[in-house]
Amino acid sequence: MEAIKKILDFIVEIEKLKDVHRKTRPVGLDRYENSAEHSWHVCLSALMLKEFANDAVDIDRVIKMLLIHDLGEIDCGDTIIYASETKKLKAEEAAGLQRILSMLPEDTAQKYMTLWYEFEAGVTSDSKYARAIDRVPPLLHNLHGGGHSWRENEIAKEHVFHLNRRIGDGSEKLWSVLEEKLEQAVDSGLLK
Amino acid sequence: MEAIKKILDFIVEIEKLKDVHRKTRPVGLDRYENSAEHSWHVCLSALMLKEFANDAVDIDRVIKMLLIHDLGEIDCGDTIIYASETKKLKAEEAAGLQRILSMLPEDTAQKYMTLWYEFEAGVTSDSKYARAIDRVPPLLHNLHGGGHSWRENEIAKEHVFHLNRRIGDGSEKLWSVLEEKLEQAVDSGLLK
Numbered sequence: 489m490e491a492i493k494k495i496l497d498f499i500v501e502i503e504k505l506k507d508v509h510r511k512t513r514p515v516g517l518d519r520y521e522n523s524a525e526h527s528w529h530v531c532l533s534a535l536m537l538k539e540f541a542n543d544a545v546d547i548d549r550v551i552k553m554l555l556i557h558d559l560g561e562i563d564c565g566d567t568i569i570y571a572s573e574t575k576k577l578k579a580e581e582a583a584g585l586q587r588i589l590s591m592l593p594e595d596t597a598q599k600y601m602t603l604w605y606e607f608e609a610g611v612t613s614d615s616k617y618a619r620a621i622d623r624v625p626p627l628l629h630n631l632h633g634g635g636h637s638w639r640e641n642e643i644a645k646e647h648v649f650h651l652n653r654r655i656g657d658g659s660e661k662l663w664s665v666l667e668e669k670l671e672q673a674v675d676s677g678l679l680k
Numbered sequence: 681m682e683a684i685k686k687i688l689d690f691i692v693e694i695e696k697l698k699d700v701h702r703k704t705r706p707v708g709l710d711r712y713e714n715s716a717e718h719s720w721h722v723c724l725s726a727l728m729l730k731e732f733a734n735d736a737v738d739i740d741r742v743i744k745m746l747l748i749h750d751l752g753e754i755d756c757g758d759t760i761i762y763a764s765e766t767k768k769l770k771a772e773e774a775a776g777l778q779r780i781l782s783m784l785p786e787d788t789a790q791k792y793m794t795l796w797y798e799f800e801a802g803v804t805s806d807s808k809y810a811r812a813i814d815r816v817p818p819l820l821h822n823l824h825g826g827g828h829s830w831r832e833n834e835i836a837k838e839h840v841f842h843l844n845r846r847i848g849d850g851s852e853k854l855w856s857v858l859e860e861k862l863e864q865a866v867d868s869g870l871l872k
Contacts, residue, residue: 492732492857499725500820503706506717515695525698528720532747533691536784540684548740551747555724592728628692665684 491593498591504562511568512629512637523558523566526625530554534621540661541620543613553607553618556600560585569623569651570643578608610657620658624666627652631669635678645670645679683785690783696754703760704821704829715750715758718817722746726813732853733812735805745799745810748792752777761815761843762835770800802849812850816858819844823861827870837862837871 508523531554538547558566563584567577585604589597607615630637638648648670656663673679700715723746730739750758755776759769777796781789799807822829830840840862848855865871 489853489857492729492854495728496816496820496857498728499721499816500707500824502724503708503721506706506713506721507709514698515692517695517699521698522717524717524720525714528716528723528747529691529695529698531720531723531743532694535744535747536687536690536788537684548743551723551740551743552727555720555727555743596728624688624691628688632692661681662684665681665688 494591494593498588501588501591502559502562505558508558508561508566510566510626511641512626513633515629515632521625521629523561527555527558529625530557530618530621533624534618537621537659537662538617540659541613541617542657542659543616545614545617549603549614550618550621552600553603553615554622556585556604557607557618557622559588560604562588568637568641569626570641570647617658620655620662623652623655624662627666627670631673631678635673638679645674648679686783686785690780693780693783694751694754697750700750700753700758702758702818703833704818705825707821707824713817713821715753719747719750721817722749722810722813725816726810729813729851729854730809732851733805733809734850734852735809737806737809741795741806742810742813744792745795745807746814748777748796749799749810749814751780752796754780760829760833761818762833762839809850812847812854815844815847816854819858819862823865823870827865830871837866840871 505524505527506522509520510523510526512521513519514521514525531551534550534554535547538545560581561584564577564580586601589600606612607618610616610619626637637643652666652670653663655666670679697716697719698714701712702715702718704713705711706713723743726742726746727739730737752773753776756769756772778793781792798804799810802808802811818829829835844858844862845855847858862871
């Protein structure tokens with residue numbers, strides 16, 4: 489019973505991810521997206537696009553990675569992907585995740601901490617694919633939302649192409665479709 | 681490539697779940713919860729509580745159920761669980777889900793429609809457990825949030841106990857912990 493109570497405390501603690509604000513607005517909405525709804529969105533996106541991963545992936549592992557991938561932001565907030573992913577920021581995020589996972593049984597905490605490090609390293613097929621999917625919604629938000637986040641954060645087209653090309657590491661087919669959409673955005677003046 | 685474009689349209693369409701408002705507020709927040717962040721929350725809750733399911737469950741199926749379980753609300757909105765779950769409401773939700781899933785390849789659409797019907801029927805071990813978990817966050821929101829939703833919607837304690845007792849169909853251990861918390865809420869005057 490004590491074990492269940494502790495997990496319920498964890499379930500209440502992670503509510504805070506609903507108050508971590510990202511840098512793009514969901515399509516059609518005026519407010520910024522939060523990291524909890526983003527996490528749901530990428531899980532379902534990964535599930536539906538799995539046939540297009542470069543290598544065979546274990547979608548159930550990918551979904552678990554994406555369910556927990558942003559939990560560390562509860563302590564240190566969301567950083568736009570175009571800001572350099574510094575070692576300091578990543579260490580803070582790891583410490584945040586460690587704090588939150590420590591509310592769970594030790595073996596569970598260890599398991600998901602390891603899964604997060606795998607996600608962050610982006611070396612395995614599962615993590616390459618998960619990281620590719622994680623980049624998709626912000627692109628769609630900009631493409632369907634007047635390029636608002638690129639504009640507000642002064643992100644140049646070269647930077648957008650350079651950073652998102654890594655989507656191809658997880659799915660070349662997905663990147664080729666998105667690259668075409670980005671090129672159309674340049675042609676239409678949305679992305680400068 | 682056309683297949684990927686269609687799935688990207690689906691990914692944009694389901695953004696609308698981020699604008700479907702529920703009847704409880706996340707702990708510590710002034711605003712109402714939306715069904716997208718709720719879906720993430722129940723997936724992670726299900727994952728961490730799986731050892732306490734009455735019967736062995738396939739957690740990966742449970743998570744997929746929970747990822748899609750509220751998509752039909754995009755067309756018909758969220759209804760508080762204490763309102764009677766009428767056949768008309770459920771038919772509308774099914775039609776909404778069918779419309780959204782029809783943006784995907786036919787076999788995928790069929791697969792997740794079937795999974796949703798399994799969730800709704802609540803007969804299998806996986807669906808009993810998924811349905812139990814789906815009821816947990818609103819209880820925690822009330823228990824940690826002054827009973828706001830019970831009060832605003834004039835839900836009596838008898839109704840709360842009667843409806844949530846079904847959590848025991850998925851996890852008797854989880855229900856016993858929550859039942860104790862609800863009894864404490866009655867003792868403290870939070871739940872009347």
